[in-house]
Amino acid sequence: MKSMGLYNNVERILADLAAAGLGPDSPLTVSDLTPFDQYHYEGTVAVDEAAFALGATSGLEVLDVGAGLGGPARYLAETSGAIVTALELQADLDKLGAKLTERCGLAEHVHHVNGDILTDDLGAGRFGGMMSMLCVLHIADRDQLFSRCAHALAPGARIFIEDYYERAPMTEQEKADLAHDVSCPYLPDLETYVSQVANAGFIDIDVTDMTHDWTDFVAERLGAFRSARTELTDRYNPATVASLDRFYATVASLFDGGNLGGIRLTATRAGSNS
Numbered sequence: 609m610k611s612m613g614l615y616n617n618v619e620r621i622l623a624d625l626a627a628a629g630l631g632p633d634s635p636l637t638v639s640d641l642t643p644f645d646q647y648h649y650e651g652t653v654a655v656d657e658a659a660f661a662l663g664a665t666s667g668l669e670v671l672d673v674g675a676g677l678g679g680p681a682r683y684l685a686e687t688s689g690a691i692v693t694a695l696e697l698q699a700d701l702d703k704l705g706a707k708l709t710e711r712c713g714l715a716e717h718v719h720h721v722n723g724d725i726l727t728d729d730l731g732a733g734r735f736g737g738m739m740s741m742l743c744v745l746h747i748a749d750r751d752q753l754f755s756r757c758a759h760a761l762a763p764g765a766r767i768f769i770e771d772y773y774e775r776a777p778m779t780e781q782e783k784a785d786l787a788h789d790v791s792c793p794y795l796p797d798l799e800t801y802v803s804q805v806a807n808a809g810f811i812d813i814d815v816t817d818m819t820h821d822w823t824d825f826v827a828e829r830l831g832a833f834r835s836a837r838t839e840l841t842d843r844y845n846p847a848t849v850a851s852l853d854r855f856y857a858t859v860a861s862l863f864d865g866g867n868l869g870g871i872r873l874t875a876t877r878a879g880s881n882s
């Protein structure tokens with residue numbers, strides 16, 4: 609996964625904060641961080657959608673699968689009062705995310721866990737909601753993934769997923785770029801995706817196609833990054849800037865090609881816990 613530019617030198621967020629006048633010991637607010645700690649598309653607007661879909665309210669226990677630096681988890685906890693478990697596979701992201709949460713004074717509301725959704729048991733039926741922003745695309749074993757999600761959720765709990773799907777058959781080059789630059793080893797078409805979610809015990813599955821919005825978003829992200837390239841080279845380092853450029857450019861080109869699609873999926877955990 610570290611072949612992917614987004615996950616290299618994740619400490620660069622400290623340089624972003626320093627450039628905004630926030631030193632390593634300054635207390636932070638969630639809004640100090642949101643320009644830098646959202647690794648999905650459309651920033652906190654997408655997390656607002658998640659909060660609405662989950663019916664997030666004070667005290668609701670929400671599992672964030674693939675939490676990254678914890679940006680969506682902190683924002684959701686602060687804006688809704690939900691108690692969020694931020695599950696993250698990569699130890700460096702998890703550790704830094706926990707430090708940022710502490711600096712925001714949110715450690716009672718966001719619990720960081722370094723682990724793997726495929727294998728970690730977070731407690732059967734424990735959570736009243738789940739969000740997962742651009743994490744599923746990293747995971748090939750969808751049966752195991754969705755059944756572990758179902759296991760962790762209480763009956764009636766809602767899920768909110770933002771993810772990729774195969775909109776039209778990918779070329780071999782696109783598949784190779786996705787696997788190498790985006791660490792995405794597998795993509796189902798939409799019908800297959802929905803049946804995988806249903807087979808794991810979810811009902812009321814609703815899908816919104818985000819492809820057009822995300823195609824624009826990733827093109828603008830690349831443009832903004834390239835406009836700031838000189839400044840960012842000073843702020844980070846040339847290697848970090850080169851690997852981020854490659855990542856942003858690959859994603860923009862894949863969406864522009866029309867075969868990569870994006871979805872927002874909501875569903876409800878059915879039945880009893882197993």
Ligand SMILES: C[S@@+](CC[C@H](N)C(=O)[O-])C[C@H]1O[C@@H](n2cnc3c(N)ncnc32)[C@H](O)[C@@H]1O
Nearest residue numbers: 646647648674675676697724725741742743746
């Ligand atoms: C594109 S990032 C998004 C991070 C965060 N959701 C956000 O929007 O800012 C996807 C994250 O999923 C994590 N991830 C991938 N596979 C995972 C797994 N099996 N269990 C837990 N986290 C995983 C990655 O390490 C990465 O940090």
